Amino acid sequence: MKNFDLFIVARVLHVLGVVLWIGGVAFVTTVLIPALRRMPDQEKRYDLFETLEGRFSFQAKITTAITGVSGLYMLYYMDAWGRYLSLSFWWVHLMTLMWLIFTVVLFILEPLFLHKWFHDQAEQDSDRTFSVLHNLHKVLLTLSLISVLGAVAGVRGFQYFF
Ligand code: HEM
Numbered sequence: 001m002k003n004f005d006l007f008i009v010a011r012v013l014h015v016l017g018v019v020l021w022i023g024g025v026a027f028v029t030t031v032l033i034p035a036l037r038r039m040p041d042q043e044k045r046y047d048l049f050e051t052l053e054g055r056f057s058f059q060a061k062i063t064t065a066i067t068g069v070s071g072l073y074m075l076y077y078m079d080a081w082g083r084y085l086s087l088s089f090w091w092v093h094l095m096t097l098m099w100l101i102f103t104v105v106l107f108i109l110e111p112l113f114l115h116k117w118f119h120d121q122a123e124q125d126s127d128r129t130f131s132v133l134h135n136l137h138k139v140l141l142t143l144s145l146i147s148v149l150g151a152v153a154g155v156r157g158f159q160y161f162f
Pocket residue numbers: 011014015018022067068070071072074075095096098099144145147148149151152155
């Protein structure tokens with residue numbers, strides 16, 4: 001396969017990874033957590049969250065890895081590392097930051113202590129814990145969507161802010 005074909009494959013995989021991953025974050029934030037917060041039975045609420053978020057977390061590990069590897073390959077192919085030094089490529093900074101945050105949470109913090117911490121907090125005060133969880137998801141989803149908008153416009157040369 002020619003290098004240029006590989007670049008196109010990387011771009012296709014990158015967008016596919018982003019769609020599945022950020023689409024999943026949007027579902028969890030706008031559908032799953034609001035529905036769980038309305039459930040009166042706190043134990044059932046936690047169990048359902050565990051089951052559904054657990055499955056999503058497995059998928060998200062795969063899609064974040066695909067997105068990261070393909071993104072880094074594109075930077076390597078285009079020899080575009082210098083973009084990290086320019087503010088007009090703020091969307092490359094933001095994409096990379098979002099990827100870093102999710103990667104650290106999924107691969108390091110969650111297995112190490114976040115899972116247990118969430119369980120303990122939910123046992124003490126379920127409503128408050130799910131409200132904090134919801135707010136965190138809202139922040140991550142908003143920043144991820146800004147990355148997507150910035151990237152799609154930026155790739156096509158749109159430079160509005162800097
Ligand atoms: C390590 C992390 C990442 C790196 C190194 C990276 C790198 C890249 C590169 C090099 C491009 C192509 C730019 C060009 O053709 O000029 C790109 C496109 C794009 N990236 Fe990322 N990215 C990363 C993570 C993300 C994340 C987390 C998102 C979503 C939240 C994202 C969304 C996009 C989108 C939507 C495009 C535009 C595709 C298109 O319109 O052709 N990327 N990325």
